[in-house]
Amino acid sequence: MNFEKLVQKAKKEYYSIFRGEPPAILIGSATCGISAGANEITKVIEDEITRKNIEARIIPVGCIGSCYAEPIIGIFKNNKEGVFYGPVNKKLVKNIIKKNIIEDKVAKENILGTIQVKETGTRGSFFESDFMKLQSRRILRRCGLINPEDINHYLATGGYTGLLKTLEMGADEIIDTIKRSGLRGRGGAGFPTWLKWDLCRQSNSKEKYIICNADEGDPGAFMNRSLLEGDPHSVIEGILIGAHTIKAKKAYIYCRAEYPAALEKLEKAINDLDKIGLLDIEIVIKKGAGAFVCGEETALIASIEGRRGMPRTRPPFPTTKGLWGKPTVINNVETFAAISLIFQEGVEKFSSIGTESSKGTKTFSLVGDVKRTGLIEVPLGTTLRRVIFDIGGGIKNGGNLKAVQIGGPSGGCIPASMMDIEIDYDSLTSAGAIMGSGGLVVLSDDSCMVEIARYFLEFTQRESCGKCVPCRLGTQQMLLILDDIVQGNGNPEDVETLHEVAEAVKAASLCGLGQTAPNPVLTTLKYFREEYVEHVMNRRCPAAYCRELMHYFIDGKQCTGCMVCSKVCPGNAIVGVKDEVHFIDQEKCLKCGSCMDVCKEGAILKVPGPGGSIES
C-alpha cells in the first residue's frame, strides 16, 4: 500500500473515534494516570460496559498534561464534542457512563471541559480553561488525544509526512530549514541544533550514529517520559530525519530503566514502523541503569559502549568523535519531536512564536506547591509569573510563593521578586539558573532554601562519577557544610567557605554535572543569604522546615483531646488521654506533620527552633 492510501485509511479509522459512533471513551493511561488509578477505572468501565451491554470503544491515551486532575477520561458520543472529566473515581465513572453514554446527557461532576478533534485541529472549552488557554501545545499536540500504541493515530495526524518531505530534500536544505527555524537543543544547554547536525555531517566517516538522549535523570522532571508515553512516533520520526541528514545507519535511544512504560511504547512504535516499511535504519533501545551523569553526552556514550558512565574532556566533541569513536549526533527527546514538528507543519509556524534568540515552545513539568501541577508547553519568552499564577493557578493552600527551582540539580532558585523574568535560555542564565530540561518546582514559604540547596548537593554528590577531583571532593565538602548548617551546627564562616568552594567546583570541573552542581548553592546564597545567616547565627530555620531546627507543638488552649492526632501518628509520639490536652514527645516525633494535617481544631503548630523534651 502506498503512503497516501495508508494515511487515508488511518484517518478514517482515527477520526471515527471522535464522531462517537459507537461511543468512545478515552482514558489517560500514562504513568501519572496509572498511578492515580487509571487501570482500576478502566476495569470499572469494562465491567460496566459488559454488564449493561453497551457498545463502546475504550482508547488508552497518554497524558493530556493536567496531571492535577488525574485520572482523566473523555467521552465522545453522537458526533458531539467530547466531554472530559477529572479527577474521576469508580463511583463517578459509573454515573458518567449512565448519564453520558446511556442517557446521552452530560454528567455534571468534575467536568474539565469539552474537546473537539477534527482534521483541521482541536478546539473546545477545555482548551479555553485557565490551565490550557495560555499554553501553546505544539510538541504535545497529540498527547492525550491519540493512542500512542496505534501507529494509525500518528499517521492520521500528519505523522511521518515530515520524514517524507526530508527524503526529497538534500542535507543542505534540511539543515538550512532547521537553521531558519531557530531550534536550540531542548536538553537544556540550548546549542543550535542545525550546527550540531552540520558539524557531524561534515565529519569524514562512513560510519555515523544518532543518539536520542531519553535519560531524564533530573529529579522533578517528567517531560520526556510524558512525550515518549504519549507520542513516541514523533520522537522516532525526528530520529529518522536526523539519520537521513547525517547519513547514519544506526540510531540509539538511551532511555531510563525507571520508565518501563516509555520503553514499552518505543519498542512497539519501532516494530509498527518496520511493519509498514518506513524504517530504513536500525534503531536500538538502550536501557539506562540509573546514573544521573549519563545525561551528559560523553558519559552516555561510554554507557552505551558498555562501560562505566564517565564523561571525558571535550573537544573532540561527539560530532567528530562520538560512539565507537565515530561522528555522532546526540539530541534530547524533545529536540527530535521539534524536528518532526518543523518538517510536518513548516518552519514559519514553528518560529512564529518565541523570542528573538529562543524560538518555538518549551515543555515544562510544573510541580511543587502549585495548585495545578502537570505537563505544560508555553512559547519561549513566557514569564514565570504567567506560568505559576495564570497556568498553575498560584500557590496551594493559600501560601505565598517563595521561589522557583528551575533546571533540576544543574539549575538554580529564582526568588519570588523576579517572577517577571522571561523563560528563555539567555535570561535564565543571567539569573544564575539554566533552562535545564525543564523541571519547574514551585516553592512556597514552607520551604527552606538552605535545605533545598542541601538536597541538590546530596543528589549531585551521590551522582558524581568521581573522575575529577573538583566535583568528587568539592560537592562532598559543600554537602558536609550544608549538613552542618541545616542541623544547627554551622559556623559563621561557613557561608563564605561554601561560596568559595562552589566557585571552584564550577570553574574546575570536567563535565556539566560538576560545572553546574554549585548552581543551587550559588543562587540560594545570592537571593536567600539571610536564611543561611539565620541558620548559622541563631540556629533557627525561618521556614520551620529543617527537622533539627523545628518542632511540632500542641496549643493547649485549642486542643480538645479528641485523639485524632494520636491515632494517625506513625511514631506513636502523641501522649494524652481522651478529652484532655495532648502533648508531643519530641524524642519520638518524626516530624511528618500527619497530626497537623488531621487536627480540625488547628491546635497543632509548626514552630522554628529545636523544641525541648516532652513538655515544651
Add this chain to the structure above:
Amino acid sequence: MQRLKKILKSYHGKREDIIPLLQDVQEEYGYLPENALRELSKVTEVSESQIYGIATFYAQFRFKPKGRKHLTVCTGTACHVKGSEQIIEAIQRRLKIKEGETTPDHEYSLEAVGCIGCCSLAPCAMINGKVISRIKPRQIKRLLPQKS
C-alpha cells in the same frame, strides 16, 4: 543455572551487551548473584573486576536479594519538598530496617530512588512497581500490616 545459561546465550560477543546482560540477570534473580557474575565474566571474557566496576557504578544493580514486597520511595525534588524523607523515616521505624536493607524474614526491602517521574502526584512510593501517589506517613501502618 539453566536460567542463567538462557540469558548468557543472548550474548553476541559485543562489549556493549554487558549492561543489558546484567539487567537480564537482575531481572531473573532479583539481584546479581556472585556466581552469576563469575559465569558472566567467563562467557564475555571481561574480567570480574571490570564487571563489578560496571555493576557498582550504576544505581540499578544490587547484590542482595529483594524482599517479597519491595518498597521504593521516590526522593525526586517534588517528592522531597512534599516530605519523602518522613515517608522513609516512617517505613524505617515500622520495619526496623535502614534504607537499602531487607527485613530478616525477606518480607520487605526498602530503597530510595532518584525520581520515578510522577512528580505531579508527589510524594510517591512504589510497592513491587505499583505506584502509590500522594502517600502520607500515616498510611504506612496500614500499607505494611506485617511488622517483621
